[in-house]
Amino acid sequence: MKRLSVAAVVFVALSMPGHAQTITPDADPRIVALVGAVSDTRIKSLVETLAGFHTRNTLSDTTSTTRGIGAARQWIFDELKRSSPKLQVSFDSYKLAPQGRITRQVELRNVLAVLPGRSERRIYVSAHYDTVNIGATGQIGANTRPPTPPGQTAPPDPQLRKQQDYNVEAPGANDNASGTALTMELARVIASSTLDFDATIVFALWAGEEQGLIGAQAHADRLVKGKVVVDADFNNDIVGNSRGGNGVIDAESVRVYSDGPEDSMSRSLARYIERMAALYVPGHRVRLLSRQDRFSRGSDNAAFNQRGFPAVVFRESNENFAMQHAATDTVDGVDMAYLTQNARVNLAGVVSLALAPPAPKVTTTERPAAGEGTQSSGEATSSDTTQTGNQKGAATRAATDIPATTGTQTKTAAETKTAAQARTAKPGTGNQTPAAGLAPRERTVVMIGRQPSGYDANLRWNAAPGAVAYRIYWREAWAPDWQHSQRIGNVTEFVLPNVSIDDYVFGVSAIGAGGHESLTAAYVTLQRRETEIKLVP
Numbered sequence: 330m331k332r333l334s335v336a337a338v339v340f341v342a343l344s345m346p347g348h349a350q351t352i353t354p355d356a357d358p359r360i361v362a363l364v365g366a367v368s369d370t371r372i373k374s375l376v377e378t379l380a381g382f383h384t385r386n387t388l389s390d391t392t393s394t395t396r397g398i399g400a401a402r403q404w405i406f407d408e409l410k411r412s413s414p415k416l417q418v419s420f421d422s423y424k425l426a427p428q429g430r431i432t433r434q435v436e437l438r439n440v441l442a443v444l445p446g447r448s449e450r451r452i453y454v455s456a457h458y459d460t461v462n463i464g465a466t467g468q469i470g471a472n473t474r475p476p477t478p479p480g481q482t483a484p485p486d487p488q489l490r491k492q493q494d495y496n497v498e499a500p501g502a503n504d505n506a507s508g509t510a511l512t513m514e515l516a517r518v519i520a521s522s523t524l525d526f527d528a529t530i531v532f533a534l535w536a537g538e539e540q541g542l543i544g545a546q547a548h549a550d551r552l553v554k555g556k557v558v559v560d561a562d563f564n565n566d567i568v569g570n571s572r573g574g575n576g577v578i579d580a581e582s583v584r585v586y587s588d589g590p591e592d593s594m595s596r597s598l599a600r601y602i603e604r605m606a607a608l609y610v611p612g613h614r615v616r617l618l619s620r621q622d623r624f625s626r627g628s629d630n631a632a633f634n635q636r637g638f639p640a641v642v643f644r645e646s647n648e649n650f651a652m653q654h655a656a657t658d659t660v661d662g663v664d665m666a667y668l669t670q671n672a673r674v675n676l677a678g679v680v681s682l683a684l685a686p687p688a689p690k691v692t693t694t695e696r697p698a699a700g701e702g703t704q705s706s707g708e709a710t711s712s713d714t715t716q717t718g719n720q721k722g723a724a725t726r727a728a729t730d731i732p733a734t735t736g737t738q739t740k741t742a743a744e745t746k747t748a749a750q751a752r753t754a755k756p757g758t759g760n761q762t763p764a765a766g767l768a769p770r771e772r773t774v775v776m777i778g779r780q781p782s783g784y785d786a787n788l789r790w791n792a793a794p795g796a797v798a799y800r801i802y803w804r805e806a807w808a809p810d811w812q813h814s815q816r817i818g819n820v821t822e823f824v825l826p827n828v829s830i831d832d833y834v835f836g837v838s839a840i841g842a843g844g845h846e847s848l849t850a851a852y853v854t855l856q857r858r859e860t861e862i863k864l865v866p
């Protein structure tokens with residue numbers, strides 16, 4: 330197989346005018362059908378039932394069958410079991426000691442519904458189902474409280490009040506029965522389909538969010554400990570109200586917050602959601618916001634972000650703070666048609682991503698040459714070279730440890746795997762532990778270079794399981810989103826002639842046999858590692 334370049338792709342396309350081409354629509358009709366299967370009537374019923382438990386405070390009653398978090402979580406569990414026999418429904422339980430807003434020992438229970446895929450990599454759809462009432466004025470009271478003067482003590486946390494009544498009315502219709510109902514409806518619709526998903530989809534309802542994201546954090550810690558691969562978390566928190574407290578009505582857009590840096594996989598997930606929404610729910614705009622969440626507030630996606638998992642949070646476009654964290658958060662404040670559209674946007678992204686292969690890996694590891702340090706020179710970066718300060722001006726080495734070649738040679742997926750195995754093989758008897766101050770055995774490098782001319786963009790990646798093709802993306806380094814893309818074949822190297830890797834940002838995604846595309850993995854410059862500067866006394 331030959332190395333692909335833009336010129337080669339254009340030549341092949343123009344040299345086959347007599348061959349019939351099969352045109353396939355961008356939208357998968359099976360996903361179109363699932364998007365249409367989301368029921369506003371069912372979502373309304375779910376929201377009403379959840380609000381009907383009066384409170385779902387994590388510290389509320391667990392013995393009643395009609396009121397409190399105990400009754401609510403059991404109903405969620407049973408409802409998910411009824412949704413589909415394919416769902417593996419369970420409680421994800423933790424015994425919590427008193428801490429912070431958890432003022433007494435309590436058993437916290439998340440509710441999980443797992444839809445197994447062909448692989449164990451996971452995609453989460455999540456929301457918190459617990460509620461809180463912080464007082465008569467709710468969140469708007471907290472938002473309008475005068476700032477604390479310098480040197481004075483701030484007002485106490487309302488959730489730490491003595492003799493607090495955890496069973497006080499806290500219906501939480503919008504915060505967050507809206508996100509809970511959305512997650513439960515997606516579980517029903519997606520599990521009832523006949524689609525064969527590559528990824529395992531987990532529908533997760535968290536408790537303890539109002540006390541500090543506790544349920545999601547405990548679960549995410551288990552994921553880290555178990556070395557579980559998580560490709561995405563679609564978190565939904567307060568997604569059902571279209572009329573803001575300022576009187577502005579917006580039933581045609583939804584906010585999606587994503588944590589940085591700008592080319593993080595969370596940002597890649599946000600861009601993906603926007604693209605899929607434009608394809609499958611074109612009348613509903615996704616507004617991308619470049620921060621983890623609203624200012625000074627947060628949700629369960631943060632628990633995933635802080636542990637290295639890609640995650641975003643959906644938020645309604647205009648909030649009514651007077652109907653949050655108070656008894657006033659009732660069903661009449663939820664626009665069911667708007668909430669249904671937000672559910673459809675979620676579904677389009679989740680299903681498309683679950684059908685696609687995983688994103689390609691654009692980094693690899695290598696062992697430095699004997700005696701080579703870890704500090705990059707001022708001329709080079711770790712993105713395209715492994716030379717060190719005392720090798721300035723030396724010929725660069727490709728991140729794949731395979732010498733760059735001229736001409737049109739490229740590497741197939743099988744050849745890349747063999748090369749990767751050779752690079753990560755255990756050291757033989759001839760390898761010795763580096764002396765103090767020398768480079769570690771392995772270091773991470775980004776698989777991008779300037780080969781073959783020294784002025785090109787040479788992009789390399791490790792083959793993604795199940796991929797039949799790839800798509801290259803690039804944009805000017807100051808631009809916030811991709812400006813150009815090119816679909817290429819089943820190769821693991823691509824050259825953009827005379828395109829400077831210093832002036833553009835690049836990414837690559839994997840495309841499966843059904844045409845579904847993964848998240849885009851961007852080529853990001855690694856942080857320069859510094860070494861101690863030794864001075865002559």
